[in-house]
Amino acid sequence: MHLAPLFRHSLDIARLLADHPPLFRHPHKAAIHRLVTAERDHRGRSLHVSRWTAASLPDRLERSTLVIDLRDDFFAYEPTPQDETRWHLNFAHPDIFAFYDSHLFAQDEIQVMEHPALASVRLFLQRGGMSTMVAEDHPTPILVRDVPRWCRISTRPDAAAGRPMGIYGNHFSKAPLPAVLDAVTPLRPATDSNIIAIAAPANGFGRYSSADIALILLTALAGFAAARTESVDADPRTRVVVHTGLWGCGAFGGNRTLMLLLQMIAAAHARIDRLVIHAPGAAAEFAAARSLLDDLLPAAASTSATTLIERTTALGLEWGVGNGT
Numbered sequence: 001m002h003l004a005p006l007f008r009h010s011l012d013i014a015r016l017l018a019d020h021p022p023l024f025r026h027p028h029k030a031a032i033h034r035l036v037t038a039e040r041d042h043r044g045r046s047l048h049v050s051r052w053t054a055a056s057l058p059d060r061l062e063r064s065t066l067v068i069d070l071r072d073d074f075f076a077y078e079p080t081p082q083d084e085t086r087w088h089l090n091f092a093h094p095d096i097f098a099f100y101d102s103h104l105f106a107q108d109e110i111q112v113m114e115h116p117a118l119a120s121v122r123l124f125l126q127r128g129g130m131s132t133m134v135a136e137d138h139p140t141p142i143l144v145r146d147v148p149r150w151c152r153i154s155t156r157p158d159a160a161a162g163r164p165m166g167i168y169g170n171h172f173s174k175a176p177l178p179a180v181l182d183a184v185t186p187l188r189p190a191t192d193s194n195i196i197a198i199a200a201p202a203n204g205f206g207r208y209s210s211a212d213i214a215l216i217l218l219t220a221l222a223g224f225a226a227a228r229t230e231s232v233d234a235d236p237r238t239r240v241v242v243h244t245g246l247w248g249c250g251a252f253g254g255n256r257t258l259m260l261l262l263q264m265i266a267a268a269h270a271r272i273d274r275l276v277i278h279a280p281g282a283a284a285e286f287a288a289a290r291s292l293l294d295d296l297l298p299a300a301a302s303t304s305a306t307t308l309i310e311r312t313t314a315l316g317l318e319w320g321v322g323n324g325t
Contacts, residue, residue, distance in 0.1 A: 003226050006140065007130060008050040013042040013117060013148065020127065022112075022119035025101045028172065028180050032113060036151040036186045048145040049121050050230060051131065054222035055138050057214060062302040063268040068275045070286045075111075075243060075278055077149055077193050085194065085231035087143075089223075089244045090118075092197040094135040096142055097122040105172030106250060110155065115147045115193060135199040139215075141223040142197045143230055148190035154183045169323075198223040200248025200259065204319040208258060213312050216259070217305075220247075220266035228270050242267060245278040253322040256282055258312075260289035265297055265308070 024030040080086045091107045093099065100112040100119045112118045121144055125132045134142050155168035162179030165171045172180070198219050201212060224242060231240045244263055248254035260277065267275040279286060292315070296308055 003052045003054060003222065003229055005050040005052050005226075008048070009124075010046050010048050011121075011124065013045045013047055016047070016120045016124060017042065017117060020120040020123035022116045022123075023101055026103050026173065028175075028177055029101065029113060031177055031181060032151070032153075032184050033116060035181060035184060037116070038186075039188070040150070040190070042148070045146075045148075047117060047121070047147045048230075049125070049142065050145075050226070051134075051140055051142045052222060052226040052229075053138065053140045054218055054225070057218050057221070057305045058269070059305060060302045061265060061269045061297060061305050061308055063265075063297045063299055064271045066264075066268045066272060066275060068264060068267075068290065069277065070283065071276060071278045072280045072283075073278055074155075074245075074280070077114075077191060079191065083237070083239055084241050085227075085235065085238045086241045086243065087194045087196050087227045087231075089242070089247060090195050090197040091245075091247050091250070092134050092142075092199045094133055094199040096132050096134055096197045098132075103173040104169075105155075105167060106169050107245075110153060110168075111195070114151050114153055115149050115195070117147050118144060118195065121147075134197050135219070139198065139219040139222045141219075141226050143223075143226055144195045144197070145230060145234075146192045147195060149187060149193050150190050151187055152185045154185075158183070194227070196223045196227050196242070198247075200252050200254055202248070202252040203322060204253070207316055207318050208255065208313065210309050210313040213258070213262065214305075214309050216248075217262045217266060217309070220263050221270055224263075224266050224270035224272055228272060239273040240271075241274040241276060242272050243276045243278060246282060249320065251322045253320045255317045255320055256285040257288045257292070258315075258317045260286055261292050261296075261312070264289060264293045268293070268297060 157166040
């Protein structure tokens, strides 16, 4: 599945940050930003933002060679080998990075806090009259390549450091500022990350319909295929690796097994080389999804997209409940 971008911009990072500086209203976020921005030099460096579209699924879905790993941890944005291009999902609101400056501190907001230029990308698009939506009538993923990561933030509980509940989600704004700042490690020099922003459906109820499943699969496939196209256009020999997790299974209440399964199917069809799933506590759901992948889309095989969606719908998987983050 090869997509064409709706737009693609290469942006000088120093100019982007000067013209569209992130504006953090929450005092904790403003303090973090002050801490990590000191002595940054972006001269001669650019990031690349693109928006893509996919109006419909292909008639048939194919399963390429795909390595799938489960990790009992969260994104670490490790250094990338020269022969790989690594992408990390942003578990986006349909309007990307929309709450970056608020009291919220879930995956989306943490990612922007660690990569402040993502907020500048949002402002650049808004002020240029370009859409910041990744889900309207159909999925329109937004990719940001080579965005600098200025800091690492630990959200884990640490009673000795004054954050016994950690700082993820609603605990962030309740934690004392010194304890929050203690969880921040500035990165000098900055590292670079590649981000795929796709929005999961939210707050469904009961069993997933075939329309629900088709939309989720199309969304994941559009994002992953765009990442492969963007990677191979830059380096035809690269191996493409996508880091993801329990996409849409936090505040949106998605079913863990289904959301993992559909991402596996999408990655296999998009010819992603390796899918790394960060899902602490979800070993059972991962195993179930992996087994269903082999049943629904056997190795080195293809199947009708309509048949696959019908069989997936027949599993009777149900929505969960949002976790309040």
